[in-house]
Amino acid sequence: MSKRYGDKAAVSDLSVEIKPGRVTGFLGPNGSGKSTTIRCVLGLDRPTSGEALVFGRPYRDLAHPLRRVGALLDARGVHPGRSAYRHLLAGARTHGLPKRRVDEVLSIVGLTDVAGRRAGGFSLGMGQRLGIAGALLGDPEVLIFDEPVNGLDPDGVRWVRDLMRSLAAEGRTILISSHLMSEMQLTADHLVVIGRGRLIADAPIGELIARSSVQAVVVRVPDPAARDVLHTRLAGDRLEIRPTGDDSLLVRGATAAHVGDRIHELGVRVHELRLMEASLEQAYMELTAGSVEYGSAVPR
Numbered sequence: 001m002s003k004r005y006g007d008k009a010a011v012s013d014l015s016v017e018i019k020p021g022r023v024t025g026f027l028g029p030n031g032s033g034k035s036t037t038i039r040c041v042l043g044l045d046r047p048t049s050g051e052a053l054v055f056g057r058p059y060r061d062l063a064h065p066l067r068r069v070g071a072l073l074d075a076r077g078v079h080p081g082r083s084a085y086r087h088l089l090a091g092a093r094t095h096g097l098p099k100r101r102v103d104e105v106l107s108i109v110g111l112t113d114v115a116g117r118r119a120g121g122f123s124l125g126m127g128q129r130l131g132i133a134g135a136l137l138g139d140p141e142v143l144i145f146d147e148p149v150n151g152l153d154p155d156g157v158r159w160v161r162d163l164m165r166s167l168a169a170e171g172r173t174i175l176i177s178s179h180l181m182s183e184m185q186l187t188a189d190h191l192v193v194i195g196r197g198r199l200i201a202d203a204p205i206g207e208l209i210a211r212s213s214v215q216a217v218v219v220r221v222p223d224p225a226a227r228d229v230l231h232t233r234l235a236g237d238r239l240e241i242r243p244t245g246d247d248s249l250l251v252r253g254a255t256a257a258h259v260g261d262r263i264h265e266l267g268v269r270v271h272e273l274r275l276m277e278a279s280l281e282q283a284y285m286e287l288t289a290g291s292v293e294y295g296s297a298v299p300r
């Protein structure tokens, strides 16, 4: 799909399939088109060209949308004077869901004790939990969460992570957008990364991290002469090697197995051989380096 607002292209030729049974992270810099895409999927906006389908059809054509697709977009979209219970009950009634489902979702998100309190008096984290309860109300197969951990304390963040993972394990389709890379690394199985409205990556999280140039094999060789021998041998394999200043070599573009085999071949004494994994944050920064629209002007 593509979506334009006037002459601004918010999303351009984005083609992606979000699969069930896993948590897909939806990432991209500010203004890259994540919310626009999600709004089009939920029928809150229309693509300028192409289509956004759920279960093979536009959201608007679903017979019982809340029972098929649950979404958390903006946790502040709750009437402040209404209690959490009333808010959820209204949603349940509109969609023909039993009252007991309200109690169930309140219990899932841990708001049972405060269900009678005005939602307007809720903390950011409680509001977020209420938003998640609303998304779960219809027990849907597809769940879309925009920044679900926003405002949650570490306990809450962990709870969301466990919830997302267990929902995916039940075979549901989970799409989460977030700017918290460390959390995404722990929660998502698969990532879709966009920049300036275009697809940058659609791959398992491990693959994206492995592609990062930050990833390297570290090998510590105490004897300088042996280190030179190994350096020369690995350089012959067309690998990028950087001595680190202590006793180590940093080898890019090779697996630990490859470096280990060379060590064995040369009979070099080694004190350490390990894979230095890139973080998702490092991999993400590299991926999106050319697509940051609202970057800081101050060089870092």
Ligand SMILES: Nc1ncnc2c1ncn2[C@@H]1O[C@H](COP(=O)(O)OP(=O)(O)OP(=O)(O)O)[C@@H](O)[C@H]1O
Binding pocket: 005, 008, 009, 010, 028, 029, 030, 031, 032, 033, 034, 035, 036, 037
């Ligand atoms: N209703 C609108 N009218 C005009 N332009 C819009 C509208 N909605 C979004 N845009 C523009 O489309 C682009 C994509 O915005 P969008 O909100 O989808 O990005 P996002 O990836 O969700 O950003 P963020 O991470 O900041 O939430 C932005 O340049 C934005 O200014």
